[in-house]
Amino acid sequence: MRFFRKLTRRAALAMAGVAALTLAHAGTALAGDAKEPIKIGSFLAVTGPASFLGDPELKTLQLYIGKINKEGGVLGRPLKLVHYDAQHLAKKAVTFTRRLIEQDKVDLIIGGSTTGTTMAVVKLVERAQIPFISLAGASVIIDPVKKWVFKTPHTDRLAVRKIFSDMKKRGLSKLGLLSGSGGFDKSCAGNARKLAKDYGITIVADETHGKGDTDMTPQLTRIKNTPGVQAFLYCGFGAPTSIVARNFKQLGMKIPHYQSHGSASMKFIKGAQGGAEGVRLPVAALLVAEQLPDDNPQKKVALAYKRAYESAYNDSVSTFGGHAYDALMIAVNAIRRAGTTDKAKVRDAIEQTKNYIGADGIYNMSPTDHLGLDEKSFVMVEVRNGTWKLLK
Amino acid sequence: MSNLLSLRPGGLALLAAIIAAGPLVLQNGFHYNVAILAGINAMVCIGLNLLIGYAGQISLGHAGFFALGAYASAILPERFGFHPAGALLTGAVVVGLLAFAIARPILRLRGHYLAMATLGMGIIISIVLDQEVDITGGPDGMPVGDLTLFGQVVSGELAWYWLIGALLFVTTWLALNLVHSPVGRALKAVHGSEIAAAAMGVDVFHYKVLVFVFSAVLASVAGSLFAHYNGFITPDEASFIHSIQLVTMVVLGGMASIAGSIVGAVVLTVLPQMLAGFHDYEMIVFGAILMGTMILLPEGAVPTLAKRIRERLA
Missing domain, CATH: 3.40.50.2300 (Response regulator)
Known part of the structure; x- marks a missing residue:
């Protein structure tokens, strides 16, 4: 029975606590005036x-x-x-x-x-x-x-458009495509395939790599050996972007190299260990704010x-x-x-x-x-x- | 008091009373959301506790079964025109068969090797869900349609609360019956000593497979319900972390205690929400609470507290 008495005392305490909380709550509600955030x-x-x-x-x-x-x-x-x-x-x-x-x-x-x-x-x-x-x-x-x-x-669709317009400007029309397995990669590669025709571009090689792959040399070798390939685009995000750039350099590939805005971070450049030199990508103006011409409203x-x-x-x-x-x-x-x-x-x-x-x-x-x-x-x-x- | 904690009808009545009293305490949709998630976790934990606490086998891959159930409910109605309830059952049957098939080789292993094997299985499921982008939507996940039962769409937090509450009650009832049946006693014998159990004429392997399949099916059903309730799923449901969370709930609540599984699931679902306000310190406080619980209540919350109360009454 002692246990029960203890229990009731505790219950009473808990009730008092709840009541106090409710009152405090009501208090804050009343305090709200025109300055409510x-x-x-x-x-x-x-x-x-x-x-x-x-x-x-x-x-x-x-x-x-x-x-x-x-x-x-x-x-x-x-x-x-x-x-x-x-x-x-x-x-x-x-x-x-x-x-x-x-x-x-x-x-x-x-x-x-x-x-x-x-x-x-x-x-x-x-x-x-x-x-x-x-x-x-x-x-x-x-x-x-x-x-x-x-x-x-x-x-990603805007990024692909931007890259394709740049390719068109440079007179490049035969593209080797590499993409990873992530959601962003798939969507970007899908858009590249869909939009290529609009820009008069043909995808002559279409390679993919798995999640967590640490070496893309086999895929890049196949792209390198594809006859007529004029440019390379990698659709990906995070660490693989650097690996692709590194392997690209190791294979001595010379064709123009594009990546998406998924690579737009200093980590990409550092991780590529020199392989990022010459890579082109579309980025938000923010990243190159100082270099923008003064008449650019952004x-x-x-x-x-x-x-x-x-x-x-x-x-x-x-x-x-x-x-x-x-x-x-x-x-x-x-x-x-x-x-x-x-x-x-x-x-x-x-x-x-x-x-x-x-x-x-x-x-x-x-x-x-x-x-x-x-x-x-x-x-x-x-x-x-x-x-x-x-x-x- | 002790009767209420230890006896089957008393425990079930207590659970029913708590579920029925829920709407008095839960004030808004968010509260209901947490309660429903706690109920779903509790269903998985009850199954898992039968495996860990009673049969003495470990599984670090139950999130995989949970996710398979969830994806069955996401994919089958959408792609193949299944009725949601049919998809749930199909998922459960498939997961049951899968668990049965892998139980044979896996449950011959013991200790670390069994943990490793179940871990590997969970990771394989996770990778498949992650990679099969065309079917599962890949890492970005996929939406799930509504659940319809008897021609009625289950919608609104209250309807879900009662559905999950009822199913949790049924699950608890089933589990308690199992524990107090010859099967349950055989499982306890297996936990105590497999050799001794075998010497007493218990078909050790048969019981281990049985409870493994049962817990996998429970996880699958809970996964299906979660998918419909949440309306969106990602491969994270199958992640190793999720499996660990489930095991932590079982251990925290108390092994070999059905009530403990429910308490563990509720505590570990509600606690992160209460601590969300701490922001940067959330994980530190969370870890400290877990450590404190394990130090002060080494057998898990419910068995230790029940023992203390009994001692005091005696």
Whole structure:
């Protein structure tokens, strides 16, 4: 019986605790007045294998939300970032998105560093009718168009277009293609096959490598020995990009070498150990901000972002942070134009984004285009002396 | 009190009462989401605990079975026009056959070798799901359609909560019956000493295969339900980390304790959500809690606490 008495005493204590919590909760609800913050929800891959995406993205959001609040906020209200680390995991993304929508009651969501985490929550945000700006790459996010889903990063399709126009300009028409097995690789290679005809290009060799391969010499040898091959394109992401460039050099291949914006990081150049010299790729203007001509409207924006980020974090800027910068600015501008945080009106305002000059390009969204970038938003660079050189 | 914790009808009644009381505590869709995920994890853990806690065999590949069930529910209705319930059953049967086929060679192994073999199996499943982009959507995952039962689409958090709650109840009931049947006693004998069990006339191998297949089928069914509920799946469900999480739930809750599996699954599903606010310190706090639990409650939460309560009452 003593146990029971103890139990009742504990139960009474627990009840008192719950009551206190409820009261505290009611208190905060009452305290809310006109200065209630605008809540921006976000779930990013800050840790785990995709942290190279999520880390600069989160830092950018924190930096600029702080800046905006110092300047008086939006519509006279401060911004509040509610962030959860979903890693690259779809399951976590779904749970955190529910949490953002139903518990934190955010006004808008920026997030999804990867295509998988983004696609996992599409159904959820569509049902909850909340504006959602993704920071992931693949074109499937906005094609077909989904009412509440937008994104800021360039698609692989734009990259392929940019590369093919450059090839056409140089009079190259016979392409050797190599791609990996990842989602990005497949999508990029698929677009290359589809778009080749439009640019008068024929793919004379089409090779693939497996996940985690550390040597691409056999595939490159086959491409090298393909008669008539005039140029080489590698569709891939992360570590394999360096390996391909290294092997390419080891085989003494001399044909023009293209890679996608998946290689647009200093890690690619360093990892290639000299093999990256002469490789051409399309990148966001942000990466070569200093080299842009002064009349380029993007120069000012890109430079300002680059300097702010680098002085705040003492870390070199990456294009991924740029995606987050653009997403936040597009959202903030839309809320300002809508004059409210009403979700439907903010969504409409995002869709009406016109001539927004961002780190990634100049955005012109429409009901049929929830990205709003065209291939002009890319600039072509060549690796020279271990760094990016803007091509005119 | 002790009756409530140890006796079958009492334990089941307690579980039913807790599930029924859920809506009083759960305030919004997010709370329901966590509760549903905890319920799905609990179903897998109950099966896994039969294998680990009762039969004394380890599996580091159960996430593979979970993912196979999930992908069956994603692919079969979409590509081949299966009814979702049919896809769930087909997935369960296929996983059962697969588990049966690999149980024969794998369960002849012991200790580290068995762990290695199940680990390898899980990784193979994970690689296949990752690489077969045309079928599974590859690393980016694929969407899953709605679950329909008796002509009704299961939608909304409340409907899912009751469905998972009911299935968890049935699973617990099945597992408790199994444990308290001759099969359960045979399993305990196998756990104690395989040689002694064999000497007593227990067909050791037969029981090991039986429980391995049963736990794989449970994992597959839970995977199917998860896929429909979540609406989107990626090969991460089959990852080694996921298998480890499942084993951790079983060990934390308490081996050879059905209630422990449920408690372990609930704690390890809810805890990360409660700690999400700590941001950078999340993993440190999480690790500290796990270590503290294992030091203070070495036999797992439920068996240790139950023992202490019994001692106090005595």
